[in-house]
Amino acid sequence: MTEDVAARxxxxxxxxxxxxxxxxxEGLAETGHPVALGYRxxxxxxxxxxxxxxxxxxxxxxxxxxxxxxxxxxxAFKEVEAELGPVGVLVNNAGYVKDGLAIAYSTEAWDTTxxxxxxxxxxxxxxxLRAMMKARWGRIVNVASAAALRGNPGQSAxxxxxxxxxxxTRSLSREYGSRGITVNAICPxxxxxxxxxxxxxxxxxxxxxxxxxxxFGTPEExxxxxxxxxxxxxxxxxxxxxxxxxxxTA
Amino acid sequence: MERAEIQAKVTTALAExxxxxxxxxxxxxxxxxxxxxDSLELVEVVxxxxxxxxxxIDESEMEDVKTIGEAVDLIAAKLGSGA
Numbered sequence: 414m415t416e417d418v419a420a421r422x423x424x425x426x427x428x429x430x431x432x433x434x435x436x437x438x439e440g441l442a443e444t445g446h447p448v449a450l451g452y453r454x455x456x457x458x459x460x461x462x463x464x465x466x467x468x469x470x471x472x473x474x475x476x477x478x479x480x481x482x483x484x485x486x487x488x489a490f491k492e493v494e495a496e497l498g499p500v501g502v503l504v505n506n507a508g509y510v511k512d513g514l515a516i517a518y519s520t521e522a523w524d525t526t527x528x529x530x531x532x533x534x535x536x537x538x539x540x541x542l543r544a545m546m547k548a549r550w551g552r553i554v555n556v557a558s559a560a561a562l563r564g565n566p567g568q569s570a571x572x573x574x575x576x577x578x579x580x581x582t583r584s585l586s587r588e589y590g591s592r593g594i595t596v597n598a599i600c601p602x603x604x605x606x607x608x609x610x611x612x613x614x615x616x617x618x619x620x621x622x623x624x625x626x627x628x629f630g631t632p633e634e635x636x637x638x639x640x641x642x643x644x645x646x647x648x649x650x651x652x653x654x655x656x657x658x659x660x661x662t663a
Numbered sequence: 664m665e666r667a668e669i670q671a672k673v674t675t676a677l678a679e680x681x682x683x684x685x686x687x688x689x690x691x692x693x694x695x696x697x698x699x700x701d702s703l704e705l706v707e708v709v710x711x712x713x714x715x716x717x718x719x720i721d722e723s724e725m726e727d728v729k730t731i732g733e734a735v736d737l738i739a740a741k742l743g744s745g746a
Contacts, residue, residue, distance in 0.1 A: 547710055588703070 422501025422550070424643060425493055427451040427480050427537060430458030432606035433556060434506040436632035440640040442466040442473060446502060449493040451478030453507065472497060480507045480533025481525070490540050499544035502643045505534035505578070506556040510608065512567040523570045530574035535581060538596075542589065551594035552643045555582050559602040559658045575600075579654050586652030595651040597642050602658025604630045626659030664742055669716070670735045676711060677731065680704075690732030712738060 424441045428434040429450035435458060442448045448466060452459035452475060459475035466473035474496050478489035493500060509529035511522045538553055545551025560568050561575035582598040589596065603609055603620045609629060612620070621627060635657050641647055642655075656662050670690070678685040681698045694700040700708065709725050712718070712734065718741040728734045 543710065546707060547714070592703070592707075 421445040421447070422548075422552075423447045423449065423493065423497045423499065424502035424504065425449040425451060425476075425490075425500045425537075425541070426504040426506055427478055427533070428453070428507030429462065429475075430455040432608065433601065433604060433632045433635050434504070435459075435462050436636035437504055437506060437639045438462055438473070439466065440633070440636040441502065441504075441643060442469075442471040444640055444644070445471075446643070447472035447474075447497045449474045449476050449489075449497060449500070451476055451480075451489060451507065453477070453479045478507075480505075480537060481528045483536055486533075486536050486540055494544075499548065500541045501545065501548060501550060502552045502554075503537060503541045504554045504556065504639055504643070505537055507533055508556065508558075510568075510571050512571070514567055515569045518570065526570040527574050527577070530571070531577040531581070534578055538581075538585060542594070545589070545594045546592055549593045551589070551592075552647075553582075553585065553594070553596040554639050554642045555579075555596070555598040556639070557582070557598040557600045557654070559600050559656065559662050561598075561600055562654075562656070562662045582654065583652050590651050595642070595647065597647075597650055597653045597655065599635065599638050599642070600654060600656045600658060600662070601635045602630060602656070602661035604632055604635055606632060624659045624661045625663065628659065630657065630659055664739075666735065666739050669738050669742070670731075672715065673712065673731060673735050673738070676715065677708065680708065680711070688731060690730065690735065692731045693729055694731075695729070708734070716742065718742065 424446040426434050426438040429438045430452040438448045438450045450459040450463050456475060463473035463475040476489045476492050479485045509526050534555055555578050557578045558575040560572045561579045564572055579598050582596050585596040602624060638657050674685050674688045678688055694705050709720050713720050716738050718738060728737060
């Protein structure tokens, strides 16, 4: 058991300061992965989580990683490689959302959304593939969204970025599937995070009404699926787009 | 390391990977046409060579490697032994 845990590959989770990213990093650490927690602007959350993991006997590192910045990505990977080792599990979780009607949506917000959610995931995936190819083993999990599968008014940029992520997932899964590398995406529905806690009550009520589970999900319920996809047990799951949404898109 | 030495090492590794006799391979052997290597196999070849020779090869440099001779030249240049 100890040997097995010691052999767990290093995981890097982007956007790991809070919410889904943090829960995912904690879940991966619990199963024995050394974990790098990427953060863009809030070192506090990532450092707290890293300290908690280290305190519990795991290995963790908080690392500054703005996925919109290509050179910062390389720098962050180098830091993780030096401190923990080559990345075997990449969770592209960092995301940006700004809702607004297309008719008045700024080009800047469109670019930021696509740069973070789609381009950022591609750049991190590309940076991790060399080491995964060498190891002939790897796991990339892209955190997409129910918004990739069904449209919400006011989310043209967000939906486009997440649907793009789904397409990229499928393409990469075919490109590297013969080399022991799986690439999958999850599509969370409404989850209790800082993002959704500010929704007005009537908006929350509307979403809950549309979710067969009758409630929002917890970050841990989503993280559990990512942890499974990162595991050896998920070796035959590749190119899958998995809804984790309480039935929202059923 | 002399070019001939690099070439011998590269040829041996490639012969093994592509299940060929080393004597069948030369500088003019093309990865795609002669060895039937797909683009991903070519990436793997480059990654292997990086490791065997402790050199670093960029993605942009990978694109220019079409033959064994070009691979040998690239490594020779990296190792400073001249082409």
